[in-house]
Amino acid sequence: MTEHVTADAAARRRYDIVIVGAGWAGSALAQRLGDKGWQVLVLEAGNGDTDTWPGFLDTLSTFRSAVAKVPNSAYRPNAAAPSPNVLDLAPVRNPRPGEPEFTAGGYFVQNGPLPYGTDYLRALGGTAMHWLGAVPRMRDEDFETRTRYGYGRDWPIGAAELQPWYAEAERLLGAAGHGQEQYDLGVVHDSRYEYPMQEIPRSYIDRYCKEAVEGEVITDPVAERDYTLTLYGLPQARNSTPNPRYRTDPPFRVRGAVGLPNFGERCVGNASCVPICPVQAKSLPLRIQAAFPRSVTVANRCVVTRVRRSGERSVSGVEYRTYTDPASPVSRSYVVEADVVVLAAHAIENARLLLFSELANGSGQVGRNLMDHPTVLSWALGAESKGPVGPFRGPGHTSGWEVFRFGEGRRRRAPFRIEIGNWGWGWATGAPMSNVATALGIGGDEHGEVRPDGVFGPELRRLLGSSVGRQLQLQLAVEQPADPGNRVTLDGRHRDAMGNPRPVITYDLSEHVRDGALAARAVAGEIFRRMGADDFTNHAPRDGVPPLGHFVHKGTDLAYSGAGHGAGTHIMGSDPATSVVDADQKTHEFDNLYAVGCGSMASVGTSNPTLTMMALALRSAERIHDSLATARRPVVIRTPDTTEATA
Amino acid sequence: MITATELHEKGFHVPRNLGELRTFLQAAMEVEHLTIPVYMTGMYTIRPGTNRTAYFAIRSVLMEEMLHMTLAANLLNAVGGRPRVGRAEFVGKYPAKLPFSSDDLPPVPLQHFSPEALRTFLRIEQPRSMTPPPQEGSGWTSIGQFYDALRQGVLQIVDREGERAVFPPGREHLQVGPDDFYNSGGEVFAVHDTKSALLALRVISEQGEGVSDTIWDSNDLIFKEERTLAHYFRFNEICTGRSYGPHDRPKDLPSGPLIDVSWEDTRPIHGDSKVADYERFASTSDVYARAVEFNSRYAALLTCLDRAFNGKPRVMALAVPTMLELRDRAGQLHHNPHPDPALAALGVFASPTFELGRPQFDAAAQAVDTDIALAGFETGEPVDLSALTPATGETFA
Structure with a gap:
């Protein structure tokens, strides 16, 4: 089980790196950097306990007793670190022409013409607690839609550079898939690529559909083109059978449940991956956390409120508040210092933090380009x-x-x-x-x-x-391509129970x-x-x-419905005038402030974004390690003169 | 009569030659399996959503009994034997006399979740340290003693005949490995020499009764997993309604925090019910048909395991869905009142009878082998059960 410390204990010392958020990206970064020996602090705004056996069972009961089985239905509401919920939206009967056809309650304030129907979760493990587990890669052309097709934004890096990171992310997530098929689809470059686990068996519906329409030519009336239907399997981060053709030394081993050593199975077809897999076949960040080295410290219930600036191009750490009773507005504030600050709190939360800290927004792009997969x-x-x-x-x-x-x-x-x-x-x-x-x-x-x-x-x-x-x-x-009009802003009038500004969302298609x-x-x-x-x-x-x-x-x-794929709010680019972070997910304006996650993505293609986000996070971990190692090297290195000593 | 019972009646002794060793290992599989209907009944009679600690404790033990059965099969295969699981002679009749235990013990019945059931479970898992040491030629006293005899037997026979004679080469393909078996404390592994054979025996006995006079198993030492309580002590926690504290010893009562156990949240059954009893009420209750079906599906499960242990380890992928099906079928039976109105009036529910005879196994062999032929289950290949989908257009209701 992961060891957690209190907010007080967390603030008592300095760290090499402080990471905001214990979801997929934050957990991967913490593990990688911790393994390199860096002292890492992970601050999670939400409650812990998802990593314990009673916590898991509580999640299951909460889901089973929920009337509407929406993604957040398995997780208890938390007023101190509120999460948006897809149930926050309601339609307006007989809307007036030109007026929004919806109202939004809950955490988000929405003032756009269309609803942003996507949620996330603030709890240990993050939104990954209720993710589906789909891990398709993006294809080369997805990274350069502007150049190739005249819309959206190009990335400063391409699919070729991400290939090894994709493979690494698939190992860390524990992906089950069919390498050859994904190569044929054009998303995997290596024709002999193997996934760590054999693909999850296709459903009967898949077969039914394949038999009915495989090879049929369908005309797309908008694109005015003909398309031939070919069914492809979906790579998934879900336990199946280890692939004997994957690396053999050491062979891939299926990882089981978190919180109980003799539980955790392979996918047996329970149909509730979202919001929770009852047999823990679905991969979760908690598995990474369970293997954190001693150099990683995790503190729950620590809501980061601000990033603290220390110089022209540097930040010194973060300010955070902790709560004991989520229902009360009472909280205590702390400051923790670190050489590197990494925001890994979800696209919208990262933007909220940067906006409130008034940092890294020279381009005016922080919070803009909010995307999803309508x-x-x-x-x-x-x-x-x-x-x-x-x-x-x-x-x-x-x-x-x-x-x-x-x-x-x-x-x-x-x-x-x-x-x-x-x-x-x-x-x-x-x-x-x-x-x-x-x-x-x-x-x-x-x-x-x-x-x-x-x-x-x-x-x-x-x-x-x-x-x-x-x-x-x-x-x-x-x-949905990057569109600066789709954005997150803050408005002092709208604050949550702890007093932190709520995201104001303006969204349209x-x-x-x-x-x-x-x-x-x-x-x-x-x-x-x-x-x-x-x-x-x-x-x-x-x-x-x-x-x-x-x-x-x-x-x-x-x-349309929201897909839960919030992205783009601290968009990546090579030009500081038009983007927030560079290809390493480092903010252009600060040498030691990183914003990681789907918020960095310049486009989302049509792939579920977690895998790409993880590939980027692993790549950034390597860059952060390099920058820290470089900074720690003495300016002048002299080899001690041994001749005299031996003489 | 199952092999284990025959062996039991011959009295305590250490296997003297390879033939006896194989017989002992076949008996070991039977003993491990004998507990499964007992634990299954205890677990599935818990009212859904209640007694979760107890439910998962029993489940974890059940899973480990399956691990032990598989390790015993690996060991039997490694020493040139042939595990025989898919036949009537493999299955005990309940109430079942527990082999390799004191003859004074009453037979093990099928019981619903209750203090009595837990006391039965404790009797099954009782560590050697709580039983008097055995004398050669006298009766058996505990299953732990049986595994110790096996260990001594392996060592003595290897000493005499050489490791290569005991563990002949060319049997690797018969081993069930971690790719095909999962989801228990510990891990299954291939057995191919004295060292792995002794490790398999050690896992079996230490998960059951604990490491050298402690309440803990050795999953941390052997598999680098979290240390957990040995089976006896997991059951004792439920039985006493209290968890063990960090310094408790095997002979102590648990001294840790209380566990929420509600004995009333159970579905009482009449464990001695037989299919023949249900048949008398076949015209008024569907329980008879369902109980018959349960038994035939249970025979299918054992047949799957038989094939998995005899050269097709991937058939585990067919055994697992069958286990889930049996879970649902057991749940359905336990949800329904006993077909006998007199018993139903007392609040007694129906239960699976685990009566498996030749006809069930003959039918199962045919069905399972057809499925295996359709799905392939070649070692190393991805599991694909889609060929087994019945194209019946069967309606839902």
Whole structure:
């Protein structure tokens, strides 16, 4: 188990490095730098205990008793370090034209035309506690969309340079995948690459879809191009069988649970990776933390409030507040000093800290370029003649159609990745609970009375079997490029219980993204038609109530959901005038202040961003080590003159 | 009669030759397996969501019994034997006489989660240090003593016949390794010489009864894992409702913090129920059909293990989903009242009977071998069970 110290103990000494945030990026950096012998302090704003067995069981119970199984539903609310929740958004009935169709409660203040429907988690382990575990790489062209396709931003580094870091991240995360297939897809450069673990078996739905439409040519009406459907598996950070063709010395070993030594299994198809894997097959940062060397100190419940500047180009450490009772506004403030400060607190939290500290914002880009993968859901019932498709088995998705992600079509519309959902209409309609409610007659008639046509017993089972068993859902994740208008700002009037400023979010979808969403919806509809499935997708307002994320584009009602992929808020670039951090994720303006995480990404392509974030973090760890080692070397080195001594 | 019982009746002795050693190892697998229906029943009768500490403690022991069974199979394969798991002679009848223990002990029944069940568990796992030392020719006293006899046997036979004769080459492909078996304290490993054989025996006995007169197992020493309590002491924590403190010794009562155990959160069963009893009520209760099905699926599980131990270690990937299926099937039985109205009126629930005979195994062998042929399960290849999906278009209800 990871050892934790109190806020007081943490402040009692100096460190080489202080890291803000104990999620994936912060944990990876701490482990790497700690292993090199540097004294590292990790400050986590949220509660700990996720790394203990009782904490894990509590998470499971909280999830099981939650009415809405949203990503944060397994984790207890914390007023002292609040997290945004996808349930914070509500639609407006009969919205006035031109006015937002939503209201936002909770942690975020939202003032944009469209909702930012993405959450994160402030707790030990970070948002990774409820991540899905998808670890696809980005392809070369994703790093240079400006040069190749005339939109978005180019990265200062490319896919080639990231290849070894990707491989390293896949080892650290424990990725299961099919190397050859990912090479064929063009995201892995080495034709003989092997993942540490053999791929997670594909779902029955994958096979069902493959048999139905593999090789079909689909016309994208927006890009005006034809695309041939080929199914590809998804690399996942989930325990499967170690790959004997991966390095043999030492062979890869599956890592088990955190908090209990004789638990932790391989994926057996429980369908709740988000928000929690009940057998701990899903990889978590807690596994890295459990192996922290003694040189790494972790302190929970330490909310970093400010980065302290010490000179023209240097910072001296951070100021943080600790709380005992999260429900009370009482907290105590401390200062801790370190040679290097690393912000690894999530894209939006990093931006919030930099903005409040008034640091590193010469470019005016801090908080700007907020990105996500706006996800267009499409749902249908498989043909009755083909029988059940077997939803709610396995990880969230195990395969997808990748062809719309790449190529010249990107000039005309944002690219999108089609995930084949394994969890029925769960995301779109709240299935299967919503199906049960409907079948029971709950939801009521127009007077709010329980409907008389509810069923129970064998009839309920039959109805559920036919309504749930054939649910197909496609999740079309659209790339959102860097757009300075999408941003996080602070407003002194909006503060959390501890008194820290809450993020104010301004969010919209550009024409290019809306075109991508329109194409995605059309393509999904066509795929369902070819499969003989009955398309139930409906993004139009019902009874005057628009779905969340609703907009009308070129006469079509569309809606998107947030993917939880916040990025871009301290964007990477080579020009200090237009970007916040350099390729090493060091702020341009300070020699010892780093902002790491998805906030650094200049584009997100159509890949779930964790893997790329981890590759960048591992690369930065190496750079931070180099800079510290260089700084510690004496200016003049003289070899002692031994001749005299021996004489 | 299972091999272990035969051996038990011959009285305490150390295996004298390779043939006897193999018989002992076959018996070892049977003894490990004998505990599994007992622990399964204790665990799955806990009302879901309650008694979590107890549930996971029993589960952890159960997983380690599976590890022991697998290590015993590896050892048996290493010494030129052939593990036989998928047959009626492998399975004991409950209440079962516990082999290699004192003849004064009452037979081990299937019991729901209760103080009585925990006392049975403690009896099964009782360390040697709590039992009088055995005399050659006299009766057996503990399972720990049995494993010690095995250890002595291995050493003596290797001494006499040479390591190469005892551990012939060319049997590596029969070993189940960590790629195929996981999720317990400790780890499975290949057995190929005296050293690994003794380590396997040490893991088995120390996880069960603890390291040399302590309450701890040796997972920290052998596998660099966290140290955990040996089985007897894990059960004693539940039994006494209190966890062990850092300085407690085997003979002490636990002195640590209290554990939340609620004995009323259980589904009482009538452990002696047989399929024949359920059959009498087949017209009014589905329990009969479900209990029959449970037994046939349990036979399938043992058949999978048989194939996994006999040259196809990857078949573990078929055994695991079968275990999960059995968990769900056991849960369903325990959720339903006993079909006998008189028992149901007393609040007694149905339970799996673990009655496995020749017909079950014959049917299972055919089904499992068909599945193996379809899925391949070649060593080193990725697991892919998709070929096994029945194309029946079966409806949900």
